[in-house]
Amino acid sequence: MMCLRAALLFAVACGGGGGFPDAPPEPDASPGGTLSLDWSLVKMADGSPVSCDAVGAGTVTLVLRNRAMQGGFTEVFTCGTGSGTTPEVPVGTYDINFELNGPTGLITTAPEQMGLVITRKQNTPLAPITFTVNATGAMDLRIDALKTAGNCDSVAANGAGITGMRITLNHITGGACEPTTLMIGSTPYTINCGAPVTTGCIEKTTPITAASLPSDNYQIRIRADQTAAMNCFVNDDSIRVPPNGKTLTRTLNLAPSTGAGCL
Structure with missing residues (x-):
């Protein structure tokens, strides 16, 4: 009788997975979503295109502020690529500023975009931006x-x-x-x-x-x-x-x- 009880307890503990305990479900590895952006540069004088190299621009910086959190953080892209996608950021509603930077600091900015909603496992495309530079x-x-x-x-x-x-x-x-x-x-x-x-x-x-x-x-x-x-x-x-x-x-x-x- 004791052997039968031990066998029953073993069967209950092992579940129906072929003799081993069921593995717990994997947690969702995605904490948020991404943002993508295209950008271009034009001359202030006549609106014609100008390259990043011509104005000494090395990076495009996004300054992100989640309305549900204190402070903010930045994502930085190489200017010459003309586009970029962020790593995953926490879900939420964001206001975003854009900076064009060179070796000596800020060159110019582009208009802020507000109320961008980031959802889990989704990419949110931002409106393309244009930096106007006194070249x-x-x-x-x-x-x-x-x-x-x-x-x-x-x-x-x-x-x-x-x-x-x-x-x-x-x-x-x-x-x-x-x-x-x-x-x-x-x-x-x-x-x-x-x-x-x-x-x-x-x-x-x-x-x-x-x-x-x-x-x-x-x-x-x-x-x-x-x-x-x-x-x-x-x-x-x-x-x-x-x-x-x-x-x-x-x-x-x-x-x-x-x-x-x-x-």
Whole structure:
């Protein structure tokens, strides 16, 4: 009788799963839903498209605030992808702000979207957004041959002995020339990449400025001559003109070349 009772107890404990206890149901692994977004950038001046790289934009940041919770959190996407989908976020009703950011911080924002409802295991597409960017900036440069007496004094007097200089400016992406007019001190100098104009020696204290340039990453090329030889000093730096009317301030160092006749 005791053996029969033990057998019955064993059968009840094991259930109907072939001799093993039934496994509990798996919990729902999805705590919320996702959001997806498409974005684009346009120039403030004329509404034409502009690339993330041209304005130095690295990321698009979503600032999400769940109305049922205190505070908020962010989701960050690479600007150049043009679209993104968040990881799962808790269900609820959200208000969302949008930021376009670069290496130095905020570039611009897009209008807030409010009352977005996130449901479990569902993706909620946001309305596409457009960032309007002031895609112009300025630059204020100096040129330095790193000689004690400066760029223009003679080599005998510890100067660089430079007698003339040429400057060109090309967009790094695509290589197009930027035919702007620079101010060398108070003297205008128009960029001509195909046939650069030679101007006199530019002293290291003389500002080279441009008040309004398309924001972008550029390669500037500077060639400096001495009396008996050309291209005795060179510079091929890359420079970034920032957006939002900000000014790039920088000194460009000239490197001596080993050309024939250079001192």
